[in-house]
Amino acid sequence: xxxxxxxxINFMKFKTFGFGLSSAMALGSVILLLMGVNLGIDFKGxxxxxxxxxxxxxxEEVRNSLKTVSVxxxxxxxxxxxxxxxxxxxxxxxxxxxxxNEPENFGQVIINHLYSSLTNKAPDNKNDxxxxxxxxxxxxxxxxxxxxxxxxxxxxxxxxxYISVRFEFRFALGAILALVHDVVITLGIFSLTGFEITLSTxxxxxxxxxxxxxxxxxxxDRIRENMKSSGTVMFESTINKSxxxxxxxxxxxxxxTLLVILVLLVYGGEVIRPFSFTMLVGVIxxxxxxxxxxxxxxxxxxxxxx
Amino acid sequence: MxxxxxxxxLTILFVFGLGIYALFPSLRYAMLSDEKISNLSQEEADYxxxxxxxxxxxxxxxxxxxxxxxxxxxxxxxxxxxxxxFDLFLDELxxxxxxxxxxxxxxxxxxxxxxxLKLPRYFINYGKTKEQIIAxxxxxxxxxxxxxxxxxxxxxxxxxxxxxxxxxxxxxxxxVELAGIQDSERARxxxxxxxxxxxxxxxxxxxxxxxxxQLDSITSTSNEKVLNNNExxxxxxxxxxxxxxxxxxxxxxxxxxxxAISSKNLVSYKDILSQDNVKQILDATNSTILTSxxxxxxxxxxxxxxxxxxxxxxxxxAELTGGVIEDAQMRLSQxxxxxxxxxxxxxxxxxxxREWARITGANINNRIAxxxxxxxxxxxxxxxxxxxxxxxxxxxDSIEEAEDIAIVLRAGALPVPVTIAEERTVGASxxxxxxxxxxxxxxxxxxxxxxxxxLFYKMSGLxxxxxxxxxxxxxxxxxxxxxxxxxxxxxxxxxxxVGMSVxxxxxxxxxxxxxxxxxxxxxxxxxxxxxxxITTIVDxxxxxGIAAAVLYQYGSGPIKGFATVLxxxxxxxxxxxxxxxxxxxxxxxxxKNIEKLSI
Numbered sequence: 001x002x003x004x005x006x007x008x009i010n011f012m013k014f015k016t017f018g019f020g021l022s023s024a025m026a027l028g029s030v031i032l033l034l035m036g037v038n039l040g041i042d043f044k045g046x047x048x049x050x051x052x053x054x055x056x057x058x059x060e061e062v063r064n065s066l067k068t069v070s071v072x073x074x075x076x077x078x079x080x081x082x083x084x085x086x087x088x089x090x091x092x093x094x095x096x097x098x099x100x101n102e103p104e105n106f107g108q109v110i111i112n113h114l115y116s117s118l119t120n121k122a123p124d125n126k127n128d129x130x131x132x133x134x135x136x137x138x139x140x141x142x143x144x145x146x147x148x149x150x151x152x153x154x155x156x157x158x159x160x161x162y163i164s165v166r167f168e169f170r171f172a173l174g175a176i177l178a179l180v181h182d183v184v185i186t187l188g189i190f191s192l193t194g195f196e197i198t199l200s201t202x203x204x205x206x207x208x209x210x211x212x213x214x215x216x217x218x219x220x221d222r223i224r225e226n227m228k229s230s231g232t233v234m235f236e237s238t239i240n241k242s243x244x245x246x247x248x249x250x251x252x253x254x255x256x257t258l259l260v261i262l263v264l265l266v267y268g269g270e271v272i273r274p275f276s277f278t279m280l281v282g283v284i285x286x287x288x289x290x291x292x293x294x295x296x297x298x299x300x301x302x303x304x305x306x
Numbered sequence: 307m308x309x310x311x312x313x314x315x316l317t318i319l320f321v322f323g324l325g326i327y328a329l330f331p332s333l334r335y336a337m338l339s340d341e342k343i344s345n346l347s348q349e350e351a352d353y354x355x356x357x358x359x360x361x362x363x364x365x366x367x368x369x370x371x372x373x374x375x376x377x378x379x380x381x382x383x384x385x386x387x388x389x390x391x392f393d394l395f396l397d398e399l400x401x402x403x404x405x406x407x408x409x410x411x412x413x414x415x416x417x418x419x420x421x422x423l424k425l426p427r428y429f430i431n432y433g434k435t436k437e438q439i440i441a442x443x444x445x446x447x448x449x450x451x452x453x454x455x456x457x458x459x460x461x462x463x464x465x466x467x468x469x470x471x472x473x474x475x476x477x478x479x480x481x482v483e484l485a486g487i488q489d490s491e492r493a494r495x496x497x498x499x500x501x502x503x504x505x506x507x508x509x510x511x512x513x514x515x516x517x518x519x520q521l522d523s524i525t526s527t528s529n530e531k532v533l534n535n536n537e538x539x540x541x542x543x544x545x546x547x548x549x550x551x552x553x554x555x556x557x558x559x560x561x562x563x564x565x566a567i568s569s570k571n572l573v574s575y576k577d578i579l580s581q582d583n584v585k586q587i588l589d590a591t592n593s594t595i596l597t598s599x600x601x602x603x604x605x606x607x608x609x610x611x612x613x614x615x616x617x618x619x620x621x622x623x624a625e626l627t628g629g630v631i632e633d634a635q636m637r638l639s640q641x642x643x644x645x646x647x648x649x650x651x652x653x654x655x656x657x658x659x660r661e662w663a664r665i666t667g668a669n670i671n672n673r674i675a676x677x678x679x680x681x682x683x684x685x686x687x688x689x690x691x692x693x694x695x696x697x698x699x700x701x702x703d704s705i706e707e708a709e710d711i712a713i714v715l716r717a718g719a720l721p722v723p724v725t726i727a728e729e730r731t732v733g734a735s736x737x738x739x740x741x742x743x744x745x746x747x748x749x750x751x752x753x754x755x756x757x758x759x760x761l762f763y764k765m766s767g768l769x770x771x772x773x774x775x776x777x778x779x780x781x782x783x784x785x786x787x788x789x790x791x792x793x794x795x796x797x798x799x800x801x802x803x804v805g806m807s808v809x810x811x812x813x814x815x816x817x818x819x820x821x822x823x824x825x826x827x828x829x830x831x832x833x834x835x836x837x838x839x840i841t842t843i844v845d846x847x848x849x850x851g852i853a854a855a856v857l858y859q860y861g862s863g864p865i866k867g868f869a870t871v872l873x874x875x876x877x878x879x880x881x882x883x884x885x886x887x888x889x890x891x892x893x894x895x896x897x898k899n900i901e902k903l904s905i
Binding site for chain 2: 006050052072073074104105107108112127128130131132133134135136137138139140142143146147148150151154155158159162163166199200202203206207209210211213214215217218221222225245246248249252253255256257258259260261263264267268269271272275276279
């Protein structure tokens with residue numbers, strides 16, 4: 001199959017447009033992020049429980065049942081907490097923020113409460129009722145946030161170092177900016193969807209960092225190779241040539257990767273969905289950015305340094 | 307066949323063989339029927355256990371729990387001459403520590419400095435200067451976490467879970483992982499129960515009445531607020547017409563010769579007991595008031611069922627504690643009113659038996675309360691001196707509860723309470739669902755990638771598909787060899803590897819195509835295509851490798867599983883793309899002169 005062979009697209013002609021689009025998207029993302037990200041219990045603490053009823057149940061029923069949860073004769077009103085379906089209409093996921101006077105084992109208390117108050121729709125064995133229970137104390141949450149933040153930063157620094165050694169600092173600068181661009185925009189789109197950031201989405205973000213760089217490096221490698229023969233004269237055309245030469249590879253690899261991610265998104269189940277979605281967005285943005293951010297920045301840097 | 311090709315073939319066959327060999331136990335295990343699995347001998351089970359790919363808790367179901375030793379409580383337990391100042395300091399310490407991510411003793415020292423708290427005043431047994439005291443206290447905390455781990459290990463071993471893991475995290479946390487646990491509530495109770503057994507003498511009626519009068523005299527004036535919340539219940543119970551006469555005794559009723567309190571009034575009861583002047587009175591009379599373990603259900607005047615807890619007025623110092631226990635067993639009671647109920651029989655060591663004989667001898671006709679975790683399980687009257695160090699704990703709800711209490715009594719009491727800092731429980735059904743969905747996704751993903759790549763590269767695409775399949779087999783083999791744990795994110799990593807490992811092949815093929823377009827022969831196009839592609843492949847993959855390594859450092863459990871798969875996926879896919887597919891190309895072109903490459 002002939003595909004994107006011998007293309008001669010003048011990518012750099014649209015450089016300014018690309019910068020504009022990226023800046024707009026990045027700015028929009030930053031604004032969205034400043035308005036608040038939906039942090040999961042992993043990072044802000046709280047309790048998340050998943051329960052499986054034996055038949056379909058409405059969110060309202062669950063909400064009503066959570067209006068009064070009594071523990072040691074103190075009543076808690078949990079009807080304002082986040083309640084949503086989890087995969088099917090009989091499975092429900094409930095997220096509860098850390099409460100000030102939270103009793104011990106609150107998650108189990110809530111499960112017990114739901115099991116007894118909605119008993120006609122609950123399975124006979126209570127162990128079949130519990131899908132999952134997660135609870136994170138605010139202290140652990142803040143520790144995990146710190147770790148997640150530093151892991152992304154240290155990955156970026158290590159990669160910057162690696163590219164500086166393998167290529168040169170100017171290449172590294174473009175690559176890292178492309179990475180930051182990818183992570184910020186993916187985060188922005190992510191926050192639009194209402195998915196929440198959990199440990200596994202951080203894993204997805206780090207994978208995007210690695211993946212998007214993979215793409216960038218293939219192109220940078222070509223640029224470096226073509227520079228040997230053409231030097232820095234006509235730098236834009238060297239870049240264009242390099243992008244065109246690696247274009248079919250970029251597209252085919254992105255397509256196979258997107259293919260498996262789509263499969264994961266459709267068939268992989270509810271637990272892994274935020275991860276799959278992050279990867280999907282990240283791969284698309286990453287492919288775009290290796291052309292329009294990393295290479296275009298390189299062109300701009302070289303032009304200015306001449 | 308020339309030498310280079312033969313050597314490469316041998317290397318590749320060796321690696322493939324190793325991969326299959328490593329995967330073999332996992333494959334065999336997967337083929338076994340459920341029935342056979344349950345009938346495995348210990349030896350076989352151990353073999354499979356060591357050689358198969360392990361499933362993480364998120365796939366198998368189970369609980370992952372991080373317990374935190376309650377250091378503020380430990381400090382409180384160690385302090386002497388506590389006063390109001392110290393209580394305030396402790397409250398603030400708790401808040402400060404829980405909202406910071408710093409080390410406990412750093413926070414402790416800072417707060418002691420800012421509050422100007424004279425540490426030697428409270429911790430004179432641990433040193434004369436602040437530095438000495440803090441050093442000693444932190445030694446104490448290390449010691450108690452060691453004991454906590456030991457005791458948890460004992461408890462879990464006796465609970466009978468397959469492959470429990472218990473490990474220390476940082477300096478005040480313990481991670482416990484229990485796979486395949488069905489009843490997470492029971493497991494959690496077992497871990498968290500302090501299991502402090504105390505035998506305490508019940509005070510007589512005269513001193514109880516005196517205490518209540520004393521408490522009444524201070525509570526009738528100070529409980530306006532408490533009263534308002536509970537007015538209705540109190541009126542129902544005591545028909546108190548004048549709410550101004552509310553006091554401690556108005557919360558109480560008499561049930562079968564004991565004082566009892568309605569569950570509705572527990573909140574106000576706790577409020578009263580936490581008041582400073584009430585605490586002072588209790589301290590001065592060496593008293594403590596504890597409630598019974600389980601409530602009695604009575605029908606009140608208006609025909610409603612109401613729960614009442616019995617109150618016990620006890621000497622504050624325990625005559626004996628759980629330290630003297632030699633053995634504890636669940637039994638079904640044979641005789642008396644409790645026949646058929648589950649009880650726990652406790653046996654004491656020699657020293658404990660001697661003490662027990664002395665105590666029972668000295669307190670004939672007094673009542674002795676058997677207190678577990680500050681809840682009174684029973685308070686029988688001592689009829690005669692007891693020799694031999696045996697006693698029985700009654701008043702348990704179920705056989706399971708009795709079994710668990712026997713376990714925790716045998717394993718020993720925790721030196722300091724533990725709280726749950728983090729918990730992740732996955733039900734077995736959700737885990738199994740994740741496995742089947744993950745496997746399905748992997749199958750579909752692999753199929754689509756193969757179709758796609760064969761459409762694009764024809765015969766060469768077939769070679770690439772072959773290499774992707776081997777990537778997957780070898781990667782699973784590596785996981786089995788490393789005894790790595792496969793988690794749900796790990797499965798996602800496997801699927802990603804299927805999509806991403808094609809990349810190395812694609813880079814090579816595109817290069818070869820380019821060389822062919824430039825007019826090179828098939829043979830030399832393959833050679834120079836591979837040569838030029840290699841640096842790109844290594845550079846591109848290493849960066850993903852860096853990200854995977856960072857992730858491995860940062861992550862816990864499921865995330866580590868993902869990082870492992872990602873990292874080895876890169877290594878293995880480079881091997882299959884650079885060595886294996888190259889070999890296939892060379893092998894095919896070495897046998898006959900191919901004019902046109904199907905690529």
